[in-house]
Amino acid sequence: MSLPKRILKETERLLADSPPGITAAPKDDNLRHFDVTVAGPDSSPYQGGVFKLELFLPEEYPMNPPKVRFLTKVYHPNIDKLGRICLDILKDKWSPALQIRTVLLSIQALLGAPNPDDPLANDVAQHWKDDEKDAIAEAKRWTQQYAQ
Amino acid sequence: MAKVPRSFRLLSELEHGEKGIGDGSCSYGLKDGDDLAMYEWNGTILGPPHSSYENRIFSLSIYCGDKYPDLPPLVKFESKVNLPCVDQQNGLVDLSRIPSLANWKRDFTLETILVELRRDMASPVNRKNPQPLEGAEYPPADLQTLAKNRKV
Numbered sequence: 001m002s003l004p005k006r007i008l009k010e011t012e013r014l015l016a017d018s019p020p021g022i023t024a025a026p027k028d029d030n031l032r033h034f035d036v037t038v039a040g041p042d043s044s045p046y047q048g049g050v051f052k053l054e055l056f057l058p059e060e061y062p063m064n065p066p067k068v069r070f071l072t073k074v075y076h077p078n079i080d081k082l083g084r085i086c087l088d089i090l091k092d093k094w095s096p097a098l099q100i101r102t103v104l105l106s107i108q109a110l111l112g113a114p115n116p117d118d119p120l121a122n123d124v125a126q127h128w129k130d131d132e133k134d135a136i137a138e139a140k141r142w143t144q145q146y147a148q
Numbered sequence: 149m150a151k152v153p154r155s156f157r158l159l160s161e162l163e164h165g166e167k168g169i170g171d172g173s174c175s176y177g178l179k180d181g182d183d184l185a186m187y188e189w190n191g192t193i194l195g196p197p198h199s200s201y202e203n204r205i206f207s208l209s210i211y212c213g214d215k216y217p218d219l220p221p222l223v224k225f226e227s228k229v230n231l232p233c234v235d236q237q238n239g240l241v242d243l244s245r246i247p248s249l250a251n252w253k254r255d256f257t258l259e260t261i262l263v264e265l266r267r268d269m270a271s272p273v274n275r276k277n278p279q280p281l282e283g284a285e286y287p288p289a290d291l292q293t294l295a296k297n298r299k300v
Contacts, residue, residue, distance in 0.1 A: 030151055030153060032150050032151070033151075033153045054153070054155060054156075056150075056152065056153055056156050057150065058150055058152070059149055059150040061150075067156045067159075069155065069156075069159065071184065073184070081181055081182045081184075082159065082162075082178075082181070082183075082184060082186070083184060084159065
């Protein structure tokens with residue numbers, strides 16, 4: 001199965017020069033399916049955690065966005081129990097000018113900037129609004145329990 | 149063509165199932181909304197009209213193993229049903245006995261299976277099959293173990 005040049009180029013660059021705190025490597029049996037790790041940003045409740053994700057480039061990529069989900073459990077208002085991510089550039093704000101690299105950086109940034117006003121995990125978002133301190137403590141506990 | 153991995157395939161099936169399929173005669177969803185691996189699913193089939201299955205809701209359990217959708221899932225009726233493709237001892241469905249599913253294809257979905265089972269109920273040979281008492285169920289089974297030991 002031959003890959004479009006754009007995907008080959010992106011993959012090469014990711015392998016040779018990945019952004020700080022991020023790794024992404026295609027699986028042997030499917031070069032559109034990537035194993036990803038993202039380090040929790042400093043001064044966030046996810047600091048010190050390493051989060052596993054998977055990313056898939058659909059046939060229509062880059063006209064359509066990549067599909068991404070967390071494989072590590074994470075307590076975050078914009079990430080649900082199945083690891084699905086609520087992020088505009090993965091949906092209506094996608095542009096073919098964006099890349100795997102920018103997507104992963106945006107996900108890392110989302111970890112550092114939870115947005116309980118646009119929730120995917122409603123119970124977590126409510127917790128964040130009711131008692132942000134306690135929600136952050138819970139996110140830290142999950143980071144220690146699941147993301148090491 | 150890009151080969152959609154199991155996980156993203158199941159996520160899109162889940163979204164589709166949550167929206168409700170067509171006329172609502174079949175439905176399915178994750179058994180446990182926390183199950184990151186998405187192994188265990190519930191399904192329901194509303195018995196087709198003008199048949200002995202009419203006005204009944206049949207519950208099913210579906211186990212999507214690591215090889216799904218390259219391999220079919222394991223499908224089990226929880227509600228007792230008199231249908232030739234269903235093992236009367238345990239409710240397990242023999243997909244090879246349903247002509248449209250006998251040759252499994254990667255683009256078949258959980259919806260395909262439920263819709264085809266319902267079609268099988270409505271087929272001329274099966275639609276008059278006398279049905280067990282409503283509410284009767286097959287004994288529970290460990291689908292994960294069964295799926296692992298399955299010969300394909």
